[in-house]
Amino acid sequence: MTATFEHVLAPGRIGSLDLPNRVALAPMGTEMGTHEGLITEREIAYYTERAKGGTGLVMTGISAVSQDYEVINPGLCRVDTDAALPGLTALAESVHRVGGKISLQLTAGLGRNINNVDPDRLPISASDNPHYSHPEVLCRPLETHEIQVIVQRHAEAAARAAAAGIDALDIHGHTGYLVDQFMSPVWNRRTDEYGGSTENRCRFAVEIIRAVKAAAPGLPVSFRLSVDHRFEGGRTVEESKKIAVVLEAAGLDLLIADDGSYEAMDYVFPPYYLGDACMAPAAKAMKEVLSIPVMAVGNLTPENAEAVIAAGEADFAGIGRGLIADPEWANKLREGRRGDVRPCIRCNAMCVGHAFFAEALGCAVNAQVGFERERVLQIAPRPKHVVVVGGGPGGLEAARVAALRGHRVDLYEKGTNLGGVLWPAATPEFKKELRGMVGWWERQFATLPVTVHLGTEIAADSPELDGADAVVVATGSLPVVPRSIPGIDGDNVVEVLDFHLGTPVGQRVVVAGGGLSGADSALELAQAGHEVTIVEMASEIAKDMIVINRITLLRQLAEHRVRILTEHTVTAVDEKGLTATGPDGEEIHVDADTVLSAFGVRPNTALPDALADRPNVIPLGDCVKPAKVGEAINAGFLAAFAL
Known part of the structure; x- marks a missing residue:
């Protein structure tokens, strides 16, 4: 009902x-x-x-x-x-x-x-x-x-x-x-x-x-x-x-x-x-x-x-x-x-976050906030065929806005779900609204000239690009895997996105990397009853996170007894956990059943680099520079708004 x-x-x-x-x-x-x-x-x-x-x-x-x-x-x-x-x-x-x-x-x-x-x-x-x-x-x-x-x-x-x-x-x-x-x-x-x-x-x-x-x-x-x-x-x-x-x-x-x-x-x-x-x-x-x-x-x-x-x-x-x-x-x-x-x-990123720096109000999911007069979506003078490569937040928003402006859009995503890293990253209950955004885009597409092609990887010579008037490249990022660390390819090492996609982990988990992805995963695991340690080489975890959100994160990590080792560099992984070197040079071994690899991400530049000589190619989001969800969504809006 x-x-x-x-x-x-x-x-x-x-x-x-x-x-x-x-x-x-x-x-x-x-x-x-x-x-x-x-x-x-x-x-x-x-x-x-x-x-x-x-x-x-x-x-x-x-x-x-x-x-x-x-x-x-x-x-x-x-x-x-x-x-x-x-x-x-x-x-x-x-x-x-x-x-x-x-x-x-x-x-x-x-x-x-x-x-x-x-x-x-x-x-x-x-x-x-x-x-x-x-x-x-x-x-x-x-x-x-x-x-x-x-x-x-x-x-x-x-x-x-x-x-x-x-x-x-x-x-x-x-x-x-x-x-x-x-x-x-x-x-x-x-x-x-x-x-x-x-x-x-x-x-x-x-x-x-x-x-x-x-x-x-x-x-x-x-x-x-x-x-x-x-x-x-x-x-x-x-x-x-x-x-x-x-x-x-x-x-x-x-x-x-x-x-x-x-x-x-x-x-x-x-x-x-x-x-x-x-x-x-x-x-x-x-x-x-x-x-x-x-x-x-x-x-x-x-x-x-x-x-x-x-x-x-x-x-x-x-x-x-x-x-x-x-x-x-x-x-x-x-x-x-x-x-x-x-x-x-x-996320508080562009509303509260902007206010903290005396900047005009914005919104991570609505790029028209503060520009209600200037960013009115109107039908474009000449309809175009727009190809969007990548179904993450930036690509989804670009597809929506382009279609609202009267363009015909083909959206290609190599995975089986839309959302890019947003989909697996939004598995915790506290991030359910992020996953809700994916459903919202899908609902908008139902009444727009957007054709979604899942399970389709696009290369520079793919025929799907032929005849496109504009190509929006939103291929996202790739996980950083420090190959110099012995044992990083061990069977007990799970990449953080794979964990969100359902790869099982043991009762004791050490998260290697205390950025936002690693810290949120640690909290999710601790809430589920796991014994969790975070190892981070910087002096703080979630360092780039907006301060208001970080207050709650740190409090809840403490409430769930997550052990946090800052200024510790991972030097080796073994079948019983990992070894890290502290600020005084002393080595410590963290016993764990699973090592969660959360060392960050790097831009996936392969396709934008391969298409560099082609006209009307618009790279955006993490494939340009890893950024927050709101930055990708706003970039997607602006790219399509300019078509």
Whole structure:
């Protein structure tokens, strides 16, 4: 029986605002603003596309209400000046034109979490807390009159939003940012009216809520609360229940419930290791004490978004990265097209990863993010015959986009499955969305002029290339096998991809190579009950991995007792395991039944080199340079977009 998603698609109401469904774009920064913090046409197009896709409520990323005591990072939005009014008005009008509703998130500031320390003035906080990134610097506690200034700035920003036609307002109160620092005993040691009891610690938040509602009468106000900070000494669920009750009494219309803090950053942007609906319990806990609606967030698929709402554990589903990946998330569910919803692979690479470096939002699986106006797929002036060699992520995306542009595509894959290394690498449960991408491409091909030829290897003189107007070469990479290591060809040595394809391994496994592939395989094996050791010659494992994902990976490896030997070089393999040399030159033998070879990959350049003299050959992905999945997908999109 086909799921109907009747609960998540049912009309909803927040305060006085009626919404067509229970789907909201959860607030996430875009870094698309001007250097001065004003909204751009690019940012407006991004939000409008999500509204056009049927999202019930589009919520913006943080917008600074004050520059009095700290300065917002360039590229982030600010609404502390009337110069913001034209952009806010244009945003509201654009979203309304496509039938959507827009909420503006207001932030009091980052406090101890602000990225950089200004040498001319101390960072601010509730108390004299150590700065997160520079703990040698103590923050300056805000004075009472300064707190009142920030409250007033919220009122001024709310009035601007109302004048611009914004439909709702959200208070940025989670993740240990400034408002949260006041609410939490771990950061609030004040002895005045803003410290001590739960009510006093919530006073700053309560005054903000009341000021915003007074300045923008009729506009619903939501508040994002980290229910469990997820670190020792941080706020617990029971304390958050008390806080939520106080916030509701202040006039709040919606509570957005999540987990995490800078001390537990992976819960702020949950990677694939944390699994589905990893913060849904936070919403359930808030529903137990509140009468106002509650929004759940955190790795929600359509199925578990529907489930938490159907169970009464949440009233709304906040979809962040899922709506980045597919802006038509809600419309596709409404149209009965669940299989066409493009999965978010939870890699954090080009959404969160870009934000960390003040770069505009992107997406590993959707190359149109941030380029909604520029990368519109249109039929090409002259249809071509396009041959794509390689059914990995880059080749699959190139084939899809070329076909959408009206070209006839023949896709050749030498293996028996599409997906390239993506297919075997996605065997762990925590990587199921990666495998879901392969199924998504296959579904798209069913209605496009793409002919897939499995089990067909293409050489430079293959007749299949005759008459092709363009040849996209996406032949991927080859495993690195250091032949200089004695015993590397032994019967007990299994290449990491062969392991994922089903080659059996023993109870004790030593993984030779601590890159992402080796580390993920180690975790998968440990979760299955194997005794696992990682041997890595560098000083760290998964060194090139985005820091948020790596936090979870290292924690879970530790929880599953995976032994990690860094700065150790494999020198020999024998039937009982391997020998490695440590940083001090001392040899160590690691006993194991199986040695998993995960020394990395190198470009498979044979075909692109052989076709170098042929015109209209486009190599991309790992056969050019080994890269991440998102880089290959984006390269595939751009190659086909240019045809």
